[in-house]
Amino acid sequence: MSKTITLNHITKIEGHARLNLKIEKGKITTCELSATEGARYFEGIVKGRRYYAAHEMTSRICGICSCAHVVAALTAIEDALGLTISEQSCRLRVLLTLAERIRSHATHLYFLALPDYLGYESALSMAPEYKPQLQSALRLMKMGNGVVKLLGGRDLHPVSAGVGGWLKLPRQEEMEETGKELLKVKKDAIATVKLFAGLRQPEFESDAEWFSLVDPNEYAVLNGKFASGKSSFGKHEYRKFIEEYHQSYSTANFVVKEDHRYFVSALARLNNNHRQLSKDAQKALKDTGLKLPSKNPYHNNLAQAIELIHCIDHAMEICKGEIKKEEMPEITPRPGRGVGAIEVPRGTLWHDYTLDERGTITDANIITPTAQNLYAMQEDIRKRMPSLLKKKREEIVLDVEKLIRNYDPCFSCSAHFLEVKWL
């Protein structure tokens, strides 16, 4: 029996990708996951631009993670310029990142993932039966967007965060108001965890190792070392551990040097940092019975749901803080190199810039979570296949799609897929 499955346009993901599966005599002969997104060469086009253009331009890599790219780029640029930003700016950046995570998780969970499990083709067709659930989702999205807009000036591609600080600070009253709003949507987050904990997930274990930032002070967002259960390293050393290479036969883009596949995601964060979750998130986690660490990528949705609660709690904490008037610092360019590694909805995001003495960008490297996950994703599909072979074609497709969507891939982020078609 020979079967070829081609998913030409994988739907309900961000960006465009396809999957080629060939099964001959019960053996998988081809398993190719590829992005069909056109290449945009962000790392190339920021070269020659000045340091203050980096975050403006790279934010356009991805709509849903635009805050992430802004914050990562700013962190890297400030690192290169040797700037330290104020505690308040830092706090607000965390809030911006968390707010984005709320809206991104909510969008992904309800609009992209959930229909698979409930047997609908889309969230829209769920509307008649699942209106309350969808309304929860929309409230969470609105909340996230609202905070992003408050801090960043607009919903997508925020503008108010600049090199060294904030161009426009939110007012104290607005922050307080936001805190109250956040409290209101917490019940939606809790309901989300319940909903996703109730979904049946297959037993499966990925061969890939997990990685995320680990910060002794808090559930890592902007700071910390990049770590798995086994090893860890600081952000400046990433080149030593992560190597990007491209082989015509291989699917690899990014691998850890010892030739280990790895994944980054909400699940990876939970594996590493679940003890630092907020109280309510920990409680929710306990209630779900999810065993950590988990290497089952199908658990990622649940991990995202749990993170929703944590993000709301953490965000509320930040909203209590005082907003002081702060000026943007005067900046004198200097040559240097800087790295930004932050936790964004889909995992760890890396920005790396080199500046010359005028502050012109001479080199740039951006590694997105999806790029890091690609290899693991594809190999998981390969590993999962044998147990699915007896099923009907549609079921295989659904299962594989579920797997892919659990990773919440974002092919728009193809800032840096060197080779998109693997053989």
Add this chain to the structure above:
Amino acid sequence: MQVLRLEKKRLLHFLDVVKKGFEIIAPVKSDLVRFSKIYHAEEIYLEKQSYFPVKEYFFRKEETLFQFRGTSITVPAYAAKKRMFFGLRRCDLNAIKNQDIVFIGDMGDPYYKAARENSYLLGYHCNTAPSPYCFCGSLDLVDFFDLMFFDKEDHFLVEVGSERGKSLAEKYREFFTDSQRLITQNEKRIPGVHRLENKDISGFYDHQDWKKGADICLSCGACTTLCPTCYCFEIHDEVKTADPCKGERRREWSSCQLQEFTRVAGDHIFRKEREDRFKHRIYHQLQYFKEKYGVQMCVGCGRCIEGCPTRIDFVRILNEMKNGKTENNG
């Protein structure tokens, strides 16, 4: 006119007491000076003229004219707040008077009227020109206020300008003493604001110097937005997503400096050239309005010059036209 006296040190107290009965709108300095609702009397800033005009409180940036549902129309109830405006300059007050002519005079705009109805206008007289661009002295401004505060070292002389002003002064009588003297015409003059040499511009229509202004004009509309008298608007409909049969008709500010202002079918644009649009604005301010209503519309506040990104000084351009007039008419 009756004149009262208010000790300066009692001003804040006076306003704080008034605040109990009114919403007070006064100039406040944040990044720029603008009229906004004040919570404490100390917020008021009288040093400089406000950058943004006060007109948005009466002729609002956006106004719902009516709501509709199917074929039935309802007009929103205008909640007429009792408001006291404090710190209006002579130009601001005259600008309100000019907008009154437009909106209340001929056509009886109910929205504007409602907003004006419960407003008390308390002026603050400029002792010196608050901005280098002012030229109110060149125009025929009149007294138009409920109360006008003249700043006199340690006290204010407060001139009563209307019945309303009188009753207001009565109500807060405890703050005022009777003044022994009246305000002279001379005191009402503001030094250094006679910049416009010739306000009859009818002879300049074909003058080549209009180009001087148009060349450095971006057509960004800052001048008309910041002008306290400009009153153009557009009307658009907006419907609800949940039910497209429901919605509202709204009007919003517009600007004659935009090409879109006169676009008609066939994509024809009248006054397509920047120069024509610039000229149109000045002529409307200084001539057309006068032809129609008997007064000039411009009140000489200079905001359109101060707010212009390139500081197009139409007063200077006009003055130069006058000086060069003979050679041009030859």
Add this chain to the structure above:
Amino acid sequence: MAKQKTTVENPYLPKPYKILEFYRETSDSFTVKADMEIDHDPGQFVQVGLLGIGECPISICSDSREYIQLNIREVGNVTIALSKLEQGDTVFIRGPYGKGYPMRYLKGNSLLIIGGGCGVAPLKGIIDYAENHRRDYKDLTLLLGYRSPDDILFQRELLEWKNRYNLQVTVDQNTHGKFCYGAKEGFVTDALESMDISNNNQIAFVCGPPVMMKFVIRSLKDKGFNDDQIFLSTERLMYCALGVCCHCMIKGKFTCVDGPVFRYDEIKDLENE
């Protein structure tokens, strides 16, 4: 003292009217008749619209107190939306607005009506008016120009007009090869040139595209018409029709209240505005 409360009407509110009749004139224009009972002068206009879409100024092209007739060309949002209406539907109208043709003061004259394209619509008001007051005026000469035979408006009325008045229809191009309504190929201006007409007790009414108006005026002047014997109808973008929103301003004049009909001597310097 009795308190008298005068509730001034809100000038922005349109009122609903029923469509009595709806028919197409040409491929891109149509005529509607609405049950609006008002007194008006020929040349005045109303603001017609639909809720949720908007409104636009349209000249009244009839002369009756029982109804108004509007001839509308589909060019944009409101006009296209109106074109989808049917008999019995509701339209929202306010008006009438503007200064129409001062017909009362022109009694005893002959009328020379020169229209181009959709500019004929407001002029039809004069024709109807003159018909209703036939004894007040002498001869009626109609000179109507269109792009092609397909664009000819008021086909229902044309035969009648032909019988009663001195009618000439021109088309820029005759794509059909057959002449309807005795139409001649050529521009209105040419027809006017070759027409034997003097300014003696003659009033000219002109409406059409800006270029056409310009040439017609020139030609009329050549024939000895004085400025005050020529009436023009102008068109501008307008929102309020109340003399406030300023979009229709031509120099100091508001098309909506001072116009849309102007005597040529009132606006002759304003051509480029």
Add this chain to the structure above:
Amino acid sequence: MSKNKKLKVGVYGITGCAGCQLSIIFNEEEILDLLSLIDLKAFPFIKELNTDEEFDYVILEGLVANKLDLEILRKLRKNSKMLISLGACACTGCVPAYRHFTLKENYEHLLYKRQEELQDIEPSPHDEHVKVDYYIPGCPPDKKEILRFIKGSVRGVLPRPHQNPVCIECRRNGNACLLDEGKPCLGPITTGGCNAVCINGGLECWGCRGPTKDMNLELMIKILRDRGFDDRFIQDRMRTFAGLKLPMLERVMQGSKSKVLQTRFDGEKKFYE
């Protein structure tokens, strides 16, 4: 409306950041109602089942960056009565098209051999390849504008696209002008409709909605030079989002050097160093 059948609509994306499609979904309060106004035939971003038969209109995000994109664009154009370009990538090419203005060696090393079908083509907006019926520009587009478009389409009207500069909305929002603070704001030459969000948020306008038809580019350049920005900066800034729509930039920059424009700037000069 209810008389007619629902419009068949498709929402697609080619190479882009998905932000524009998200902007549709992020109309959190209206999204469910919105999508029930139309017959949503395709929206692969959130739908599994997508039919690509005949569409009344297709809203398409993203720019053309490889052959597959072009193929999809052409197919959608063929299958749809109207094509709506959504977002800056679709309308102007946005940041990815800035590649036209960078040195080849900057990105050369990122080029790899690809499958034939995914071969790169020069990044370009839709209208370089096919006819576009309506533009909803912006990076990201204003989500309310998308809402207005869909609502309008249901009633057969297309909202008049914005053509006024960003400054109009900026001033209406009561912002202090950033040009006066010496910042390089492109608001005066950029098409508005975004409610000046960037300036509201403290950042100068980068011109993401593309140049206005009526811009005074020469003067804008002069203003920026006056504030101490060098020509390289001005070019880079203007080309970041809409470089392809400013083909005349270099020429105007050259030409304006010899011209004297007397502007005044009494703020402090702020160099971006």
